[in-house]
Amino acid sequence: MKRNTLIKLLIVCMFCLLVIPMIASCGTKYTITFDPNGGTLDEADMTLEMGEDEELPRLPKPKRNTKIYKFLGWFEDGDEDEEVEEGDRVRGDMELVALWEIKVPTVTVEFNPGEGALESEETFVEVPQGERLSEVLKGLPKASLDGYKLEGWYLPDGTTKIGLTTIFDADTILVAKWDQIILCKDGTENHNYNAWVDKTLKATCTEPKIRSHVCSLCGYEEEDEVEPAKGHQYGDWVNGQMERTHVCGVCDKSESQKFVNVTKNEGFFEKIELVSGEGSMWAMPAISTLVDGTFEVYATQGGGCSPKSSEVRIELTLKEAQWVDVVCITSNSYNPTGATFQIMLTYEADADGNVKESDPVLRESSFGKDMLPDGSFTYKTSQFDVSARIKKVTLIVPMGNDGQDFIGEIALGCVPSSDNK
Ligand SMILES: [Zn+2]
Numbered sequence: 001m002k003r004n005t006l007i008k009l010l011i012v013c014m015f016c017l018l019v020i021p022m023i024a025s026c027g028t029k030y031t032i033t034f035d036p037n038g039g040t041l042d043e044a045d046m047t048l049e050m051g052e053d054e055e056l057p058r059l060p061k062p063k064r065n066t067k068i069y070k071f072l073g074w075f076e077d078g079d080e081d082e083e084v085e086e087g088d089r090v091r092g093d094m095e096l097v098a099l100w101e102i103k104v105p106t107v108t109v110e111f112n113p114g115e116g117a118l119e120s121e122e123t124f125v126e127v128p129q130g131e132r133l134s135e136v137l138k139g140l141p142k143a144s145l146d147g148y149k150l151e152g153w154y155l156p157d158g159t160t161k162i163g164l165t166t167i168f169d170a171d172t173i174l175v176a177k178w179d180q181i182i183l184c185k186d187g188t189e190n191h192n193y194n195a196w197v198d199k200t201l202k203a204t205c206t207e208p209k210i211r212s213h214v215c216s217l218c219g220y221e222e223e224d225e226v227e228p229a230k231g232h233q234y235g236d237w238v239n240g241q242m243e244r245t246h247v248c249g250v251c252d253k254s255e256s257q258k259f260v261n262v263t264k265n266e267g268f269f270e271k272i273e274l275v276s277g278e279g280s281m282w283a284m285p286a287i288s289t290l291v292d293g294t295f296e297v298y299a300t301q302g303g304g305c306s307p308k309s310s311e312v313r314i315e316l317t318l319k320e321a322q323w324v325d326v327v328c329i330t331s332n333s334y335n336p337t338g339a340t341f342q343i344m345l346t347y348e349a350d351a352d353g354n355v356k357e358s359d360p361v362l363r364e365s366s367f368g369k370d371m372l373p374d375g376s377f378t379y380k381t382s383q384f385d386v387s388a389r390i391k392k393v394t395l396i397v398p399m400g401n402d403g404q405d406f407i408g409e410i411a412l413g414c415v416p417s418s419d420n421k
Pocket residue numbers: 183184185190191192215216217218219220
């Protein structure tokens with residue numbers, strides 16, 4: 001063989017070895033698909049076209065609530081052992097699934113289909129505690145049972161239906177509720193229904209609003225709940241001395257609230273009274289931490305958003321006259337701009353225990369503006385020019401200042417001197 005021929009042959013071989021595979025591979029395109037798996041990804045980042053053996057570029061980062069989730073990376077087919085990163089070579093179509101770590105405590109929500117069967121293999125989900133089910137599920141699991149339709153998923157009590165917005169605080173096993181499928185004469189589900197008729201015109205506290213329609217062929221009556229049973233329809237509050245009551249006009253259920261809620265130092269306290277105005281007083285959960293050693297009682301302006309009284313006056317009476325350092329008022333997050341409060345002290349005026357009233361001290365600050373960190377206003381008793389044991393604290397809440405009425409709950413308390421002086 002001539003030397004020239006050999007070189008030509010070598011060139012041809014090199015061409016075959018190097019160039020032909022390149023041409024061939026240039027023609028093969030693969031699709032990389034990204035599944036953010038609960039997170040979100042820009043539409044443009046959802047797929048990537050790549051050639052055989054090409055190196056993956058920088059991969060997109062999906063978004064998700066960072067308080068709850070940490071992004072772990074992209075994994076082929078969601079397999080924890082198959083992480084895929086920038087620089088990895090493309091060998092074929094790839095389905096990359098984002099995996100996440102939940103950084104907060106979770107609860108297990110299990111779906112128990114009873115006699116039926118779940119469509120998916122997953123029987124439970126881990127939900128971040130205190131978050132909605134929709135945080136981890138796009139839809140509720142489907143399930144089937146011969147001759148029945150899945151009506152919904154219920155809490156173990158069997159009466160509370162859950163949805164994607166339900167929040168779970170503890171591990172829960174949900175149960176499936178099934179509706180029997182009633183067949184028509186011809187053995188199919190194709191009934192020939194007449195028009196809907198309201199069976200229950202109005203939902204009440206005991207009955208939901210239901211409509212029904214009847215099949216003209218087989219007489220089957222299908223019901224449909226249009227509106228669930230509502231809360232009780234209570235009448236006006238009837239105030240007693242220490243509690244108030246209202247009665248449901250539909251089912252006669254009555255509900256009472258105690259006027260007084262003494263949360264601390266009960267021993268110092270005799271009574272709390274609404275002495276004037278149309279407010280009401282009742283037990284409320286403690287709003288916030290008043291200073292230790294306070295009496296906490298709550299009152300509210302009655303009549304919702306249309307207060308009628310020109311003034312609400314609340315009296316806190318101590319069992320025995322005490323040395324008091326500070327008087328507190330706390331509001332429950334309402335912001336009646338321009339509202340003013342006055343505090344008046346009733347104190348022992350002489351050694352025989354005769355009492356006298358101080359002049360009211362005005363506090364003009366509006367709620368939200370001039371508050372202590374715990375949400376309360378305080379009056380130091382030294383502001384009153386009273387150097388005596390206190391028998392009674394009176395809170396006066398004027399109403400209707402320039403239409404800026406006080407609406408909401410207020411707490412009144414006082415802090416006895418620790419050294420009783
Ligand atoms: Zn029918």
